[in-house]
Amino acid sequence: MAGKDLRIGVVGTGAIGRTHIERINNKLQGAKVVACADVNVDFGKSVAEKYDCKFYADGEEMIASDDIDAVIVTTIDPYHEQYVMAAIKAGKYVFCEKPLAPEAEACKRIVEAEVAGGKQLVQVGFMRRYDTGYRQLKAAIENRTYGEPLMLHCAHRNPAVDESYDTPMAVENSMIHEIDVLRWLLNEDYATAEVVFAKNTRRTHANLMDPQIMILTTKSGVRIDVEAFVNTGHCYDIKCEVVCEDAILNLPEPSNIEVCANATRGHAIHSDWSTRFVDAYNTEIQEWIDATKEGRVDGPTAWDGYVGQVTAKAASKARDEKKVVEITFDEMPEFYKK
Ligand SMILES: NC(=O)c1ccc[n+]([C@@H]2O[C@H](COP(=O)([O-])OP(=O)(O)OC[C@H]3O[C@@H](n4cnc5c(N)ncnc54)[C@H](O)[C@@H]3O)[C@@H](O)[C@H]2O)c1
Numbered sequence: 153m154a155g156k157d158l159r160i161g162v163v164g165t166g167a168i169g170r171t172h173i174e175r176i177n178n179k180l181q182g183a184k185v186v187a188c189a190d191v192n193v194d195f196g197k198s199v200a201e202k203y204d205c206k207f208y209a210d211g212e213e214m215i216a217s218d219d220i221d222a223v224i225v226t227t228i229d230p231y232h233e234q235y236v237m238a239a240i241k242a243g244k245y246v247f248c249e250k251p252l253a254p255e256a257e258a259c260k261r262i263v264e265a266e267v268a269g270g271k272q273l274v275q276v277g278f279m280r281r282y283d284t285g286y287r288q289l290k291a292a293i294e295n296r297t298y299g300e301p302l303m304l305h306c307a308h309r310n311p312a313v314d315e316s317y318d319t320p321m322a323v324e325n326s327m328i329h330e331i332d333v334l335r336w337l338l339n340e341d342y343a344t345a346e347v348v349f350a351k352n353t354r355r356t357h358a359n360l361m362d363p364q365i366m367i368l369t370t371k372s373g374v375r376i377d378v379e380a381f382v383n384t385g386h387c388y389d390i391k392c393e394v395v396c397e398d399a400i401l402n403l404p405e406p407s408n409i410e411v412c413a414n415a416t417r418g419h420a421i422h423s424d425w426s427t428r429f430v431d432a433y434n435t436e437i438q439e440w441i442d443a444t445k446e447g448r449v450d451g452p453t454a455w456d457g458y459v460g461q462v463t464a465k466a467a468s469k470a471r472d473e474k475k476v477v478e479i480t481f482d483e484m485p486e487f488y489k490k
Pocket residue numbers: 163164165166167168169189190191192211226227228229231249250251277278279325425
């Protein structure tokens with residue numbers, strides 16, 4: 153379909169759904185959001201009006217319609233499976249925000265449906281792989297200039313979360329990013345998972361233990377610790393330090409001007425994901441549009457979504473049972489081997 157705009161339908165017009173519509177219609181090339189759907193009809197209609205696209209109260213109807221060529225799923229996590237399955241059934245390329253689904257079994261059902269359909273159609277929104285800083289880290293690790301990576305110390309800090317965010321979500325919704333990007337960075341699978349708690353912050357609520365520390369080991373023995381602290385009250389802060397045999401490598405921050413005022417010298421920092429990773433989202437969605445128009449998936453696959461969720465579930469089990477849990481998953485189907 154070279155030359156023609158890819159016609160996209162977005163299901164879920166909430167926070168990230170709207171940022172993707174905005175970037176596709178006003179920043180990126182080669183595509184247009186022509187339809188959107190949401191269970192919140194009034195709100196969804198107002199988004200459709202703002203972006204001059206057709207509104208569907210029923211997301212599955214939109215996915216099956218001839219109005220669109222490809223689908224973006226940005227509903228809350230429990231409904232990802234339903235819409236990704238509908239896209240596979242319709243034979244349409246689908247970009248699904250992370251996690252692919254909250255349950256590993258649901259991710260497996262998606263993998264099985266895609267394999268049975270005989271064509272790769274699904275990409276998962278693990279956008280950290282598109283961040284310039286993580287790409288620089290990967291390049292530095294891959295050629296072993298600094299020897300073997302031995303340990304990684306990471307942090308995933310959010311300013312605040314609402315009361316619907318509970319203890320498992322720290323791993324399954326937030327640290328799922330580290331689970332994916334660190335596996336990609338090191339190019340190997342995980343062996344074990346463990347989760348321990350720090351002292352609880354006063355800013356949390358009854359259903360959320362915050363902060364938490366997830367400890368992963370890889371098959372070759374690299375040890376990783378990730379702090380998730382999602383009610384810092386003051387910052388969005390993503391850290392990744394890779395301790396190699398001969399050097400210590402740190403994830404760079406996107407740069408900001410230095411401001412000297414009020415007897416203080418400093419740099420503004422990001423307060424949420426939408427600005428911290430804006431360049432990564434733009435690259436991710438542009439590359440998805442380009443690959444979709446050429447009839448291929450070249451970003452994180454449904455298999456990556458499945459492996460990520462199996463790992464997250466092992467970490468959740470480790471947390472609940474207060475022990476180290478081994479991570480095991482099925483053999484990767486030939487279908488996903490490039
Ligand atoms: N990659 C990232 O960094 C990133 C950032 C933010 C959110 N996300 C992911 O994107 C998804 C959405 O997050 P958000 O922050 O935009 O949430 P949100 O709550 O702001 O928006 C979700 C939208 O989905 C709609 N919705 C709920 N159930 C639906 C259903 N059954 N059918 C159709 N629409 C339905 C809601 O009405 C709402 O408009 C989540 O899966 C989240 O994990 C990813």
